Amino acid sequence: MEKISISEVHDVPKQDFTLDDTGPVYRKIIELHTIDNEPSGSKCYPRNSYPGGNKKNNFPLRRDVGEQIFNDKDKSTVAEFYIACVAHVKNFKACNSEAKNWVIKGDLALEHILVQSFFTWVLSCDKSNKNFRNKKFLKGKKVECGGDSFVPRMVITENGASNQAAEAASGKVPITKPQKIRILRQLIKINFPQQMKIWPLVFKTLSVFSTLLDNFIDEVGEIALEGNASFSTLEYCLNTSQIARCFGTPNFIIQAVLLGPLSGHVVESFLSEKAIFMRDEAKKLLEDAEGWMTDRRAYEAAVQKFAHKPADDASIPEYHIFISNIRNLLRDLRRDNAADSSMSISYAYSTLKRVAQKTYVEQVFIPEQLNDVLHSILCQHPSVKSFVVKMLRNDYCDERAANHWQKFSPQYHHRCKMSNVFEKVDFHEEPKPGCLSLDPKVEVFIVDTVNKLKILENEIARCEKSSFPCIGLDSEWNPFLSPSKAVLLQIAFPKTVYLVDLESLRGTPLLAHVLDKLFFGKSFKIGFQFFDDLVAIRESVPMIESLYKPENVVCVGKLINQLIAQSKVASHSLIDEFFPKSPKKTIAVQSYLTKKNRQSMPTM
Structure with missing residues (x-):
């Protein structure tokens, strides 16, 4: 990955744009999001109707806002113009009373709408040709429903289909690497509302993971030490494994706690791959933070030390808000939080x-x-x-x-008891078109008692000593609850499948022992995107160390992506090696994977 030095970023010639140039942008945003003749105030309201607007609020789509602001700009200078727009927001608010406290529903301010509109517009320009083809395809596509054929209106509005060939010629927006660095520096300092999810959009648009990750991490570290990194930036970094693994100190946790409501899940994600000494250090810091709830002087000193700014700074929440935030975080981590588990x-x-x-x-x-x-x-x-x-x-x-x-x-329609008398299901029936079935030799067992758990423990031990130490894993959990708790853990061996009822076994000491034996064991645990399952299992059976630091877990998805990436740059011999045509070659490849290539398998 090519890295850009800070000096190289600041030496790039910049196009000069003044507040006179950028002021109309802010006025346009306010105009598009305010009812005609509505007096200015701290809250604004949407227009009664806006063509192609957001159905929930009747606001214009962010892409439409971006088009109205940036479409008439020269593509070669539009990145510099956007950078100037973000830089001038504070000055514009200071000079215009109507904009000073202007926000819309969701606490979105001028800079939030500007940033989201720009990146949505850039992404739409980059994909304009592909999207145009998709629009023409979707406009002619009929969907059968209730005997009638129709084109869902959502298809048209979500794809912005206007059937105009000019859309396909809008072209890609050129943004140089130095400009991307400057854009990231600006965004790191802006605190975005949690519901915006702006950072994934930024990373996708600027290709940060593939080209600028090292630069981004350096910028976050530098700006955080200056005390200017926002809570939303720190939260995203702590919760993103590719970034979090580069942070060598738990001080970022405390800095984030002092700035906003951090969740236990984010802290656990950050510490899951850290060494024991760092986890212990983080635990001590959080215990110290608990003491600040009753010692205001210690709290103010901590703000100066960790957040690198005085306690009366505008970006620091009030003391009583900090107390509420740290109390909720510690309850979360100690699993004694009785908060509502419904989705937002x-x-x-x-x-x-x-x-x-x-x-x-x-x-x-x-x-x-x-x-x-x-x-x-x-x-x-x-x-x-x-x-x-x-x-x-x-x-x-x-x-x-x-x-x-x-x-x-x-x-x-609350929960109710249901009969447990069901028609027997044959796991080994003849395969149906489009369906899979188990081999007749494979047995399936429900594990819901301690005695059955002991049988599973012995099966895990036998598998580790066998010539094929591989175990398939999956779990079942409700994705529409927050936090989601796994209710069933599926463990597959070559000739046996165990369905572990986590609800029945919760609180059983032997369950923790068996899970430690499974996830700390030498056998390869194979799953698909099993990290999400681990989070759900931790919510169901907390305080089990192996669930935070599992060993030898192989993600099938990552394995396939790795193979695809290698296939793009390597010769066809690599494809022939993994997808052989002759039975003899199949045996050779299996031997290669099981004996020689175990250490190189991507783990979660």
């Missing part, structure tokens, strides 16, 4: 839209899956029922489903 309302809305799209348009979900999601979300958030009904009726023309959910009353 913003996540509920985005999930509804995404699942409906995959059901009606992409047709990768079946109606039963859609109904399962709708039921789970409506039971947690009855207030979204009107949104669900309108979406089904207006966007996807599914009148039958809309009527069904309109009559649904979440308050009468």
Whole structure:
């Protein structure tokens, strides 16, 4: 990865833009997000209607805002113009009383909308040709629903289809590496609302992971020491493994705690790959922070030491807010937090839209899956029922489903006991088209007692001593709860499958011993994106060390991605090696993978 020095960044010639040049940008943003003739104030309200606008608020889409601001700019200077716009925000607010406290719903300020609009617009320009082809394809695509054919309106609006050939010629926005560094330096200092999820968009648009990761980490470290790194930046860094592993001190945790509400999950993610001494150091720092709840002087000294600014700085929350934040964090880490486990309302809305799209348009979900999601979300958030009904009726023309959910009353659908008498399921029946079945020789056992757990323990020990020390792993958990707790751990051996009932065995000392033996063992644990499963298992059975530092866990997805990457640069002989045509070669490759290449397998 080519790294750019700081001096190289600052030596780049810059286009001069004044506040007179950038001022119209802020006024345009305010105009697009304010009702006509509405008096200025700390809160603004959306226009009654805006073509192609966000359906929830009737705001214009961020891409549309970006087009109105940047489309008429010279592409060669648009990056410099954007940098100047961000740099001049504070001056504009100071000179304009209407903009000083201007925010919209979600606590989005001028700079937040500007940043999101710019990156959404850049990404749309980079993909304009591909998107244009997709639009023409989708505009002609019919979806069968209730005997009628229709083109869902969501397909048109989400893809911005206008059938204009000019869209395909908008071209890519040129942003040099030095400009990207300067853009990142600006963003590191801005505190974004949590629901924006701005950093994944920035990383994707600027290709940070592939070209600028080292520079980004250096910039975060430098700006954090200056006391100017925002809470949203620190939280993202602590929660992103590729970045967190480069942080050699737990002081970043305390700096983030002093700036905002850090969750236990973020702290655990940051420390999961750290050495024991650093985990102990982090524990001591958090215990010290607990003491600051009753010692204001110690708190103010800590703000100066870790946040590198005085306690009365505008970016530092008030003392009582810090007390609430640190109390919730420690409850989270100690697993005694009785907080609501329902999903957030913003996540509920985005999930509804995404699942409906995959059901009606992409047709990768079946109606039963859609109904399962709708039921789970409506039971947690009855207030979204009107949104669900309108979406089904207006966007996807599914009148039958809309009527069904309109009559649904979440308050009468709480958990209830169900009969445990079910029709027997044959795991080994003949394979059906598009389905898999177990080999007749494979046995399946439910593990829900201590005695059965001992049998599983012996099976793990036998597997480690065998010539094929590989174990398949998966778990089942409800993705629509937060935090999600795993209820079933599936452990597969060559001739046996064990379904571990975590609900029944929770609190059993032997369960912790068996899980330590499994995840600290020498056998290879093979799963697909099993990190998410580990998080859910930790929520179900906490305080088990092996779940935070598992050994020899192989992700099939990473293995395939590694093979694809190697195949792009290597000769066809590599593909022939992994996908041989002759049986003899298959045996050779299996031997190679099991005996010689174990250490090089990508682990989680």
